[in-house]
Amino acid sequence: MxxxxxxxxxxxxxxxxxxxxxxxxxxxxxxxxxxxxxxxxxxxxxxxxxxxxxxxxxxxxxxxxxxxxxxxxxxxxxxxxxxxxxxxxxxxxxxxxxxxxxxxxxxxxxxxxxxxxxxxxxxxxxxxxxxxxxxxxxxxxxxxxxxxxxxxxxxxxxxxxxxxxxxxxxxxxxxxxxxxxxxxxxxxxxxxxxxxxxxxxxxxxxxxxxxxxxxxxxxxxxxxxxxxxxxxxxxxCDSQLEDSADLSEKTADNIERKHVFHVYDEIASHFSETRHSPWPNVKAFIKSFPVGSLLLDIGCGNGKYLTCSQSLFSIGTDRSKQLLNGLVL
Ligand SMILES: O=C(O)CCC(=O)C(=O)O
Ligand SMILES: [Fe+2]
CATH class of the missing domain: 2.60.120.1520 (Jelly Rolls)
Structure with missing residues (x-):
């Protein structure tokens, strides 16, 4: 009141x-x-x-x-x-x-x-x-x-x-x-x-x-x-909150390593076999680039989009070496 x-x-x-x-x-x-x-x-x-x-x-x-x-x-x-x-x-x-x-x-x-x-x-x-x-x-x-x-x-x-x-x-x-x-x-x-x-x-x-x-x-x-x-x-307490931010960053790193990076390495060959055809819309998008353009595919997996157009410079990268082993170039 x-x-x-x-x-x-x-x-x-x-x-x-x-x-x-x-x-x-x-x-x-x-x-x-x-x-x-x-x-x-x-x-x-x-x-x-x-x-x-x-x-x-x-x-x-x-x-x-x-x-x-x-x-x-x-x-x-x-x-x-x-x-x-x-x-x-x-x-x-x-x-x-x-x-x-x-x-x-x-x-x-x-x-x-x-x-x-x-x-x-x-x-x-x-x-x-x-x-x-x-x-x-x-x-x-x-x-x-x-x-x-x-x-x-x-x-x-x-x-x-x-x-x-x-x-x-x-x-x-x-x-x-x-x-x-x-x-x-x-x-x-x-x-x-x-x-x-x-x-x-x-x-x-x-x-x-x-x-x-x-x-x-x-x-x-x-x-x-x-x-x-x-x-x-x-x-x-900003001292203690900073510490817990460090901790959660380390924890997040470990979770990602175990449940993302490791899993992709483990399933790489099966993953590549079931994903060999480019999606039509993505393919059309890539083909729309002018001749001589640079295509950068980050997380390219088996590299199925790197060969969609012969008139581009294409660079692919992936964190999983196992996935890159299955490149379909
Ligand atoms: O003027 C006061 O008594 C307090 C000043 C103050 O809180 C500070 O400088 O952080
Ligand atoms: Fe103060």
Whole structure:
């Protein structure tokens, strides 16, 4: 069931709809790292006030005025350590000249203490109000488990969607918070930010409230994977899907060898004896070619079409040597 709500704020009319399921949009202000609500995918954790205002300012100074920032269609972005390719959601394994700035070490230390693998890749995204990032899953083969997103300068709502059944959860990421995306939330859910200027969220009294987006900078820290991912979410794991593609190619090869190539070799003489006359329509087609044309018959068997016309150059080929042994030239 859906409910339509109207909220007036500074004479702007917001019309928003919510699924009546409780997990539609959850304000994080009551949530501690150890007690993520049950409706969240497992492994998704939020730590509020992860950094102080001074730390926020320092991080901004380090990133905001970087001349190498790229202008994407919807936001500006800068990579450190390695480039994250947004088209494929994969890492470019050629190292960048600029590593994660050393000045970020105190922040990194904080989440390494929480059990997150030390990162060697950082993406800084700058979002103006109205900008977002499409739903995506950072590919398994590119990064280890445990992706960190630190929000600077503005609260924002991030959306999560289950890749299995489309279930959605939207979560308020407060300014100066740290989001840990790991396990189920990292491997079998997508995350993204809807491009809009205001977020409608749940208020403390269970009513609704409107948050106006400001310019937001996010720091996404990741560790580039050096071996294949062996997670338990194999359906969504590009490392494991690549392996199974290799396997099925090998299996298909063996099946073809056994049930096609070998069978033709075995039945070659009988096959040739029962197929000595060219089909009339094929013969007429070949005879229609201009004098001097090249006829190439791939899979020619006993070569019964190679002699249909004396005014052509004819080449025949077949994988089965046994079939070629019965050539009727
Ligand atoms: O802006 C964020 O918090 C998340 C960015 C993100 O998902 C990404 O860079 O892959
Ligand atoms: Fe991402």
């Amino acid at each position: 859906m409910v339509l709500k109207q909220i007036f704020c500074n004479s702007v009319l917001f019309i928003s709809y919510f699924f009546t399921l409780n997990f539609s949009c959850i304000s994080a202000n009551m949530i501690d790292l150890k007690e993520s609500p049950k409706v969240w995918p497992s492994g998704l954790k939020l730590k509020e006030n992860f950094i102080s205002e001074e730390e926020e300012e320092k991080l901004l100074d380090l990133t905001v005025s970087d001349p190498q920032t790229l202008q994407l269609k919807h936001r500006t972005v800068k990579h450190y350590g390695f480039e994250f390719k947004y088209g494929s959601n994969k890492v470019d394994r050629n190292p960048l000249p600029n590593a994660i700035p050393e000045e970020m070490e105190p922040i990194i230390k904080k989440f390494v203490e929480l059990g997150i693998t030390r990162p060697n890749q950082l993406t800084v995204n700058h979002y103006a109000p109205g900008q977002g990032i499409p739903l995506h899953t950072d590919t398994h083969s590119s990064f280890e488990d445990g992706i960190i997103s630190i929000s600077l300068c503005s609260d924002i709502v991030m959306d999560f969607m289950s890749n299995d059944d489309g279930r959605r959860v939207s979560i308020v990421l407060p300014r100066r918070s740290c989001l840990i995306i790991s396990q189920e939330s990292r491997y079998s859910w997508s995350h993204g930010i809807t491009p809009r200027k205001y977020d409608v969220t749940q208020a403390a009294d269970n009513g609704l409230t409107v948050i106006r987006r400001e310019n937001r900078t996010s720091l996404t820290f990741r560790k580039v994977r050096t071996s294949k991912c062996d997670c338990t979410f194999s359906r969504w």
